[in-house]
Amino acid sequence: MLYPFTDQSRLTSDVDKLVKNVLFKNLRGKRFQDQLNKLYRPFMSMYYSQGYVNYSQSINALMDSAIIFIGAVHPCDVIWDYEMTQKLITELLSYEDQIRRERYDWIYQEKQxxxxxxxxxxxxxxxxxxxxxxxxxxxxxxxxxxxxxxxxxxxxxxxxxxxxxxxxxxxxxxxxxxxxxxxxxxxxxxxxxxxxxxxxxxxxxxxxxxxxxxxxxxxxxxxxxxxxxxxxxxxxxxxxxxxxxxxxxxxxxxxxxxxxxxxxxxxxxxxxxxxxxxxxxxxxxxxxxxxxxxxx
Missing domain, CATH: 3.30.70.1430 (Multidrug efflux transporter AcrB pore domain)
Incomplete structure (x- = not known):
């Protein structure tokens, strides 16, 4: 699917889902690499075009992990090769507890x-x-x-x-x-x-x-x-x-x-x-x- 850079609702949902599939559904290898390359460029184009907003822990995890490999500037034209992708997955795994905590906090708030x-x-x-x-x-x-x-x-x-x-x-x-x-x-x-x-x-x-x-x-x-x-x-x-x-x-x-x-x-x-x-x-x-x- 091609993503217009303004499609904020669809893009954020798909990026959030991608990270959770890595952490909780064992998404790996070329499948993850292909999905990441499909989403990363349009997401970053949208990211720089929007004002200050908050994102889910899953999206924050991807952004923070990517800094390690491509720097804090987050260029939009990065192509993720297989080796970079594998390293990114390893880094994402360290955010599992934070993402689980977000879910627990949300469930608690819904009960309130x-x-x-x-x-x-x-x-x-x-x-x-x-x-x-x-x-x-x-x-x-x-x-x-x-x-x-x-x-x-x-x-x-x-x-x-x-x-x-x-x-x-x-x-x-x-x-x-x-x-x-x-x-x-x-x-x-x-x-x-x-x-x-x-x-x-x-x-x-x-x-x-x-x-x-x-x-x-x-x-x-x-x-x-x-x-x-x-x-x-x-x-x-x-x-x-x-x-x-x-x-x-x-x-x-x-x-x-x-x-x-x-x-x-x-x-x-x-x-x-x-x-x-x-x-x-x-x-x-x-x-x-x-x-x-x-x-x-």
């Missing part, structure tokens, strides 16, 4: 987030007899991802959260919300999982509400954003048949509906989604958050 979200969501559900629960994934069009950076994602989310906090436009009658930022494992795309609760006495159609939120995301991103919603009648019917419907109208006195809604909310903080952790982010950038509960 889960507890915080669980308490917040419990208050939202118990404070009203009925709430309307909306769950939506906000992402980008496939043919536009290569033109978007973590700076774009950050600014788009900042604009959206501002609208949410002001309860303006499609967020009128909002009673609560939570969000989690992720980066796809297969295609590296930046995306956000967003759950919102509305006053069901003021807002009735969850399908329409999800649609207007998705359209607002498209507006915020100037048309490069898209979304996925499960609020259509057919999808909800399938969930209902399986006894797993946790979106739409949730009644406080229906334990099954409440339990299902908690399962939906819990998707934002699942600790088995480490592969979807951001591999690149801005300093002090939050990847998870929720509102503050205020009693009615």
């Amino acid at each position: 987030n889960k507890e915080s979200l669980g308490l917040y969501f419990k208050n939202l559900i118990e404070n009203r007899s009925r709430v309307l629960v909306i769950f939506i994934e906000l992402k980008y069009l496939k043919d536009q991802r290569q033109n978007l950076s973590i700076f774009d994602f950050y600014n788009h989310m900042k604009k959206l959260r501002k609208l949410i906090s002001k309860k303006s436009s499609c967020f009128e009658h909002l009673t609560g919300y939570a969000w989690a930022l992720e980066q796809g494992y297969k295609n590296g795309g930046f995306h956000c999982h967003l759950i919102l609760t509305y006053d069901n006495s003021q807002t009735y159609s969850d399908w329409h509400k999800a649609k207007t939120i998705g359209e607002k995301w498209q507006e915020v991103t100037d048309g490069v954003g898209t979304y996925h919603s499960s609020h259509d009648a057919e999808t909800k019917r399938k969930f209902a048949i399986d006894g797993k419907l946790g979106i739409g109208r949730i009644r406080r006195d229906n334990p099954q509906e409440v339990e299902n809604a908690f399962t939906v909310a819990g998707y934002l903080t699942k600790s088995d989604k480490y592969d979807q952790k951001l591999k690149v982010w801005l300093p002090k950038m939050q990847t998870f958050g929720h509102g503050e509960f205020k009693e009615k």
